[in-house]
C-alpha cells in the first residue's frame with residue numbers, strides 16, 4: 001500500500017512511498033482509509049519520529065476486514081479511528097477500543113476530525129464536572145480542540161467564555177456558542193468556575209488567577225509554546241481562592257473512548273456539532289498543507305486518500 005512515512009532526508013520530514021502490507025493481529029480489523037485530518041501535535045512530532053514511521057492519529061475509513069477474534073467493527077462499517085500514528089496511509093489496523101462507528105450516510109471527511117480534536121474537547125470538559133449554569137473559559141477558543149470545546153460546553157449548559165487574539169475570529173466563536181469572547185483571561189468581566197486550557201504559558205497562569213473557589217483548570221494544550229511561572233501568592237487559598245485545582249490531561253491515556261467517538265460522530269452527522277472543516281484536499285498535497293500552516297483559517301484541514 002501507499003503511505004506517507006517519516007523521511008528525515010526530506011525537508012518536510014515526509015515521503016509518500018510504497019510500504020509492506022499490514023499484518024493484522026487477532027484483535028485488529030483493517031480499514032481502507034478515506035480521509036485523515038492532521039493535528040497540531042502530529043506536525044510537532046514529525047521531526048522526533050523514527051524514519052519509516054507512518055504518522056498521524058486521526059483517520060476515517062471503511063472496514064475491509066474484520067478482526068479474527070470477532071471483536072470490533074463490522075465489514076462495510078465506516079469508522080473514525082484514533083492512533084497513535086499509522087493514519088496517513090491507504091489502510092490502517094484498528095481495534096474495538098480505537099474506533100467510533102459512523103452513522104449511515106456520514107461524510108468520511110467530517111468523521112476524520114473526531115478522534116483527537118473532538119474527543120479531547122469532550123473528555124477535557126468532563127474533567128470540569130457538571131457545567132450547567134456555570135461560567136467556563138475555553139482558553140484558545142480557535143484551536144481545533146477549542147472550537148469543539150466551545151460547542152460542547154454550550155450544549156452542556158455552560159456560560160461559555162472563549163479567548164482569541166484575533167478580533168476577526170470573535171464572530172465565529174460566538175456563532176459556535178460562546179457567550180463572551182476576550183483576547184486574554186485578564187479581560188474577563190467575572191471569574192470562572194472552570195478552564196479548559198489549550199495554550200499554557202502565561203495564559204495558564206493568568207487563567208488560574210481568575211478561577212473561582214472550587215474551580216478546576218484542565219491543562220490540555222500548550223499551543224503558546226511558553227513556560228509557566230507562578231509567582232509567590234499565586235497558589236494561595238484564601239476566602240476568594242479556596243480549593244482551586246490544576247490537572248493535566250493526555251488523550252492517549254484515556255480509556256473506553258469508542259462510545260464517546262461514536263456519539264460525536266452521530267452529533268456531527270445530525271448537524272448538531274459543526275466539524276469545523278475548513279478545507280478538503282487530496283492527500284498528495286499533505287506537505288503543502290504544512291507549509292501553509294500559519295496561513296490556514298481556524299479549524300481542520302482534511303486530506304482525502306486515493
Ligand SMILES: NC(=O)c1ccc[n+]([C@@H]2O[C@H](COP(=O)([O-])OP(=O)(O)OC[C@H]3O[C@@H](n4cnc5c(N)ncnc54)[C@H](OP(=O)(O)O)[C@@H]3O)[C@@H](O)[C@H]2O)c1
Nearest residue numbers: 040041120142143144145164165221222223224249250251
Ligand atoms: N493533551 C492532549 O491529549 C492533547 C490532545 C489534543 C491537542 N493537544 C494540544 O492542544 C493544543 C491545541 O491543539 P490544536 O490542534 O487544537 O491547536 P491549533 O488548532 O493549532 O490552534 C492553536 C491556537 O492557539 C492559539 N495560539 C497559538 N499561539 C499562541 C500564543 N503564542 N499565544 C496565544 N494563543 C496562541 C491560536 O489562536 P488565536 O490565533 O485565535 O489567538 C490558535 O488558534 C496543542 O498544544 C496540542 O498539542 C493536547
